[in-house]
Amino acid sequence: MSTEKQQEHLKRHVDETEDMQPDVGNGEMDEAFVEDLDSLLDEIDEILEEDSQEFVENYIQRGGQ
């Protein structure tokens, strides 16, 4: 089998046999998924610490193990 064919074969096998649904990983996002992501980004806009620049600069830890 060519590498491409092997890859296709592997993909079909994985998608069919596992209970863990893989994400849409090839750039073809369906609409529901895009909506999902949009609401997620809205949420991040809401809860992300204000003034990221200052926050990140001031986050200093002492080294641990």
Add this chain to the structure above:
Amino acid sequence: MGTETEYGISVKNAREQDSVAASTLVVNAYKSSRDNTPSTSTAVTWDYDQESPLMDARGFLAEAETPISETDTSSAVNDILINGGRYYVDHAHPEYCTPECANARDLLLYEKAGELILEVSRGAAERLLLDNQEIIIYKNNTDYKGHSYGAHENFLMSRKVPFDAIVDGLMPFLVTRIIITGSGKVGTENGSQEADYQISQRADFFEKEVGLSTMVNRPLINTRDEPHADDKLYRRLHVIVGDSNMSELSIYLKIGITSIALQLIEKGVVGKQFNLKDPVAAIKSISRDLSCKEPLELADGKQSSPIEVQRAYLKLAQQHLTPDERTPIVEDVLGKWKYVLDNLEIDPRRLSRHLDWIIKKKLLDAYRQRHGYQWDDAHLQMIDLQYHDIRPDKGLYIRLLKNGHVKRLLSHEEIVHAMHYPPVDTRAYFRGTCLRRFRKHIYSASWNSMIFTNESGGFDKIMMDRPHFGTQKIVGDLLNNCTAAELVKKIRGDASK
């Protein structure tokens, strides 16, 4: 096996940052919230006589590296938990150690229980501060400025396996497993080669192959030889190269596949065929290869990709684990291991609900696109940091979990249960149950000892050098039907026979 997690800590709107004081406040707040009494009245101390962190697995006692944790004043802040774990201040971080667990699923459960324990104590501590102050705790490994704090894994192994065989067999496995266990990091540090985003939080901090130190000049394989058990029978392999994970699947696989790899090494079937030419350079280049497919130079001149090396270990496991060893959990780990390797090979983005570094990458990519940020924009580092925030209302990973965006392996109810009850099938059962039933009579404890106070004012020490003893099956009836004095008498009596 068990894990130890050091958490990052910061107080918002504090006049100055004192992470030792903040860590102490948080750990003590948990004691107080649990006991509902001043923390000193029921304090059980840690039995340091049982510790020897400078014993080297290669057979010698080392010179002290500086600084040493046990000389730190903060070592006084210590809590032994009713779930059998330990909660204390290590250097300038709150640290939670899980109880000893017998399988990967339990260990995932108890590590997650630790996140809840931290959150409960964080909330209790915050109530003691000014209204505008917030305590923020991150389960991550870096401040992006060259200061790292660890997430260590511990595995009980037979003393019979020569340490050299562990080094040979484990090194290529540990270096390549980051494609599964990485937590993802924006940017680079510690003088390593630049990148926008990398797979591992910790890879930048490893500078040599084998050694005893954990704080500076960190080794990929740590030689600390402190089994907390009968040292003629066992060693405790102390793995310090891992990332702190949020994803349940990442934690489960990290523990599951590593214990399988160690089983293969104990069987003597791994050998040197995967030895890498330069493991320290390799972990950094793998961390920067988001395809997981770039070939690595092996010591014998051949080349292999990280996925191929992982597949080779998986294949050995399928060939050499006996039906007895293939318990339902091991079987499940093998299936999920294959699943993630298959999907990484097709396209890592397929795992953007599964593994930390890919979940985080998806968030960052989408956010960059929405706002047009470059990789060096502080918002992206903020997202990276806040992914690891343990607060349910602020933590990005936790929000993803609640909204069903990431794969879930545990229920919230069982995690809460694991905060309060030990695993039933290791000596942690004995420790946790004794603390629940006899706290007033216990003077101190450690991983392998418990010291009871007796009626005449003296002390009775019980050693627990066999991690597989002290289980519910063996001592459950006894523990639940006797007083502390009867328990000590019975165990002493049995031991002297």
